Amino acid sequence: MKIAIAIYDNFTALDAIGPYEVLSHLPGAETVFVGREKRPFRTDTKACAIVADASFDEVDRADVVIVPGGPDMQAIATDATLIAWLRKVHPTTQWTTSVCTGALALAGAGILAGVEAVTHWAAMDMLAQLGAKPVKERVVMRGKIVTAAGVSAGIDMALTLAAKISGEKFARAMQLAIEYDPQPPFDSGNAQTASPELVALVLQLMTGAAAPSA
Amino acid sequence: MKIAIAIYDNFTALDAIGPYEVLSHLPGAETVFVGREKRPFRTDTKACAIVADASFDEVDRADVVIVPGGPDMQAIATDATLIAWLRKVHPTTQWTTSVCTGALALAGAGILAGVEAVTHWAAMDMLAQLGAKPVKERVVMRGKIVTAAGVSAGIDMALTLAAKISGEKFARAMQLAIEYDPQPPFDSGNAQTASPELVALVLQLMTGAAAPSA
Numbered sequence: 001m002k003i004a005i006a007i008y009d010n011f012t013a014l015d016a017i018g019p020y021e022v023l024s025h026l027p028g029a030e031t032v033f034v035g036r037e038k039r040p041f042r043t044d045t046k047a048c049a050i051v052a053d054a055s056f057d058e059v060d061r062a063d064v065v066i067v068p069g070g071p072d073m074q075a076i077a078t079d080a081t082l083i084a085w086l087r088k089v090h091p092t093t094q095w096t097t098s099v100c101t102g103a104l105a106l107a108g109a110g111i112l113a114g115v116e117a118v119t120h121w122a123a124m125d126m127l128a129q130l131g132a133k134p135v136k137e138r139v140v141m142r143g144k145i146v147t148a149a150g151v152s153a154g155i156d157m158a159l160t161l162a163a164k165i166s167g168e169k170f171a172r173a174m175q176l177a178i179e180y181d182p183q184p185p186f187d188s189g190n191a192q193t194a195s196p197e198l199v200a201l202v203l204q205l206m207t208g209a210a211a212p213s214a
Numbered sequence: 215m216k217i218a219i220a221i222y223d224n225f226t227a228l229d230a231i232g233p234y235e236v237l238s239h240l241p242g243a244e245t246v247f248v249g250r251e252k253r254p255f256r257t258d259t260k261a262c263a264i265v266a267d268a269s270f271d272e273v274d275r276a277d278v279v280i281v282p283g284g285p286d287m288q289a290i291a292t293d294a295t296l297i298a299w300l301r302k303v304h305p306t307t308q309w310t311t312s313v314c315t316g317a318l319a320l321a322g323a324g325i326l327a328g329v330e331a332v333t334h335w336a337a338m339d340m341l342a343q344l345g346a347k348p349v350k351e352r353v354v355m356r357g358k359i360v361t362a363a364g365v366s367a368g369i370d371m372a373l374t375l376a377a378k379i380s381g382e383k384f385a386r387a388m389q390l391a392i393e394y395d396p397q398p399p400f401d402s403g404n405a406q407t408a409s410p411e412l413v414a415l416v417l418q419l420m421t422g423a424a425a426p427s428a
Binding site for chain 1: 226227228231232234235238239244245246247254259261262263264265267314334335352353363364365366367369370373374377382383385386387389390391392393394395396397398399400402403404405408412413415416419420
């Protein structure tokens with residue numbers, strides 16, 4: 001089973017690495033990071049670079065495609081090289097997936113036209129403008145298209161997908177292997193229940209406006 | 215604030231990227247991936263490579279050190295280059311941290327002698343043999359030494375640490391930014407409550423013995 005993870009300049013590392021850590025261990029998985037060129041791609045913080053071992057030109061098919069997101073929403077939705085690749089490989093997949101604002105690239109490629117999907121909470125309006133039907137769930141599976149909410153939601157998506165691909169027993173084994181027994185110290189991960197003040201602070205941070213006072 | 219994430223051949227990507235995704239966004243954070251040489255280091259699956267932008271020789275101090283784990287427990291506990299670097303930088307840190315079997319490197323460096331700490335559930339006995347006092351908690355903070363349980367626990371550790379470093383408001387903002395509202399599809403992430411059969415399967419997988427039937 002060929003798993004292709006598409007990366008590009010300024011992507012968010014955890015969007016890609018969460019699903020990678022679960023799905024690359026599936027029986028028979030052959031995972032490859034793919035980008036417009038075979039080179040390291042630097043993430044949104046500039047402090048991390050992950051290598052694309054294959055170029056888009058070299059990958060004509062995949063059983064699972066994973067598209068991570070990043071903060072440059074307009075750029076992701078209109079990335080011509082990424083979108084052309086998605087249009088090429090999507091017809092070959094068993095599962096076409098995105099994490100966070102990676103859904104904007106799927107939408108830009110026309111893959112989400114009229115399809116229920118989710119993205120980072122701050123990008124839900126844009127997802128609708130691009131023709132998808134936003135659904136406020138953590139993981140949205142519609143046929144072979146699977147979208148996850150922001151960043152860390154890719155782990156939940158991958159476990160859900162692992163059960164579909166390799167069976168629940170194996171998905172549970174992967175959860176135990178990565179000791180995914182989450183115990184966040186706060187309960188602030190959901191935009192629907194977070195305070196308006198906190199939501200405003202995060203939007204300010206995401207647009208790089210200012211650092212907050214602690 | 216200088217954050218140094220130590221990487222090496224066959225490390226586990228999510229161990230490093232979980233804390234990275236939270237802590238690299240702290241106000242004033244300067245994050246660097248550091249390894250024995252400045253080059254990409256391939257992870258345990260061989261399918262992912264992350265670039266070390268600095269060598270151990272180049273990094274003499276750090277405010278926060280993060281040591282990810284990997285499956286080669288004996289190699290991690292005796293990695294002379296990594297251990298020498300940890301002995302060099304640990305006296306300069308505000309926080310010395312590990313995720314998963316990264317704790318074995320801290321123990322190998324003598325940093326955990328008599329100190330309560332946690333590691334991946336499958337490595338707790340070895341951690342004790344190396345002189346630490348294993349504690350079955352997800353995040354263990356003892357003075358400036360912070361250890362996290364397996365793989366995904368690094369995210370919980372980083373949020374805990376973010377609150378200590380930058381205040382709870384900022385930690386909550388980071389949780390919302392990465393939409394960390396975990397909803398695992400199964401409840402199989404804790405070795406203390408998992409079935410003996412599942413624990414045996416994961417141990418078999420971790421030693422590469424065989425792929426399971428689904």
